[in-house]
Amino acid sequence: MPAGFALEGALAQLLEAHATQQGWFVSVKDAADGRYLQVNAALAEFFGRPPDEIVGRSDAELLEPALATLLRSADQTALAHGAALTGEHRFDWRGERREWAVLRLAVHAGGRRVLCTLWQDQSAQRQRESQLKAAIEQLEQQQKANVALRRELGDHGLRDQATGLSTSAHFEDQMRRELDLSTREHREFALVYMELDAPSAKVAAFGERAQERIHEAMGRLLRGNTRAMDASCRIDERRFAVLLSGVGLATAHSRMEGLRRQCATQIVALDGQELGFTVSVGVASYPHTAQTQEGVVSACEAALTQARQRGGNAVTLASIRFGGN
Incomplete structure (x- = not known):
């Protein structure tokens, strides 16, 4: 984290509370240039880098161009919105399809405007939902087939x-x-x-x-x-x-x-x-x-x-x- 930068008060407590929940990633970016000012340990592990190798860099330096452009566009939308903005992201990460629920909030802290972002991995839940849907559809097809079979x-x-x-x-x-x-x-x-x-x-x-x-x-x-x-x-x-x-x-x-x-x-x-x-x-x-x-x-x-x-x-x-x- 850059020297002299800190999130204080209620915002810091909110981020800390969410950071301790399993599956949540927390980041703080400079609103002006999109560079990371702070990341929690879970997000650093996701990137596969120690936090000090992420802080000071932007998504363009850490991610593939298409994904970096997608995230930068979402960040700009949240900054223009002004209030808390929720959304979803779906993208391939290291060979796996991942789905996320994302909360972005623009605030002033440490003498600058920053963008706080909370990420929750929805991949496992969506996979379970997809499997349940497939099982229900298969049961419905089986019931229809059984009805047709009895007629035959x-x-x-x-x-x-x-x-x-x-x-x-x-x-x-x-x-x-x-x-x-x-x-x-x-x-x-x-x-x-x-x-x-x-x-x-x-x-x-x-x-x-x-x-x-x-x-x-x-x-x-x-x-x-x-x-x-x-x-x-x-x-x-x-x-x-x-x-x-x-x-x-x-x-x-x-x-x-x-x-x-x-x-x-x-x-x-x-x-x-x-x-x-x-x-x-x-x-x-x-x-x-x-x-x-x-x-x-x-x-x-x-x-x-x-x-x-x-x-x-x-x-x-x-x-x-x-x-x-």
Whole structure:
């Protein structure tokens, strides 16, 4: 702090009281040139410098030009306003998005006009609010999906009640029809096998309840990523299958890679805990990887095995065959 400068009386007590509260930064700047006259320890730590390396300098000397210009403009607005002025700042700081509530107050002290500023970090609170909003939106979407699912389940013999997907038997019928159609019309289709990767310790601790929530999430994701002409089913506790009508390997890979990413970022809430899951995916196609139903299934199984061997959370394509079956 420059020699001879001091804040006294009620203002000094106010700044000191706020300085002791967790998360508050305090600074005093010269109104004329914007140079720091005083900073508290919390603000100095934020800058990553000792206080004596900040005092006497301006934001232009301490920060990136764009951020320094932003703060100087806000300071000038507060000085012109005359009374206490509150506002918010959002900016990236050392790779993190930070949000602040800011109070600026222009006063006369030590024979000069100064600008006192109080900063409160709102980042953690805003993150919690964002997470809560996302969780509420997901619950609303889940409720809508459940309503739609109940409407779709007129025939329980064709649908798995836990996921809303086709049963294995119904899926086999759809695949045989797709193979006949593709053979007659000389077109392609893709078969996809998906398997849930080994559960995390948190998921394993919740047991069957976590498994049920993950199955529900998989059902929603598969229904949301397939067209009316496609088909998807739950094979067993860990495996799912998708039939993509009129789709080749390249398009199937792109769509399943997008689905894999959605699975990896999906929030599954249970007892206030967020559970995650990933999937391994194998993709084969008719007639590029095989020209019979058994051959396509075998190629898809092999591709899925390769995805698991790569450590999971991966999409692997079956090899394209040249020549005969």
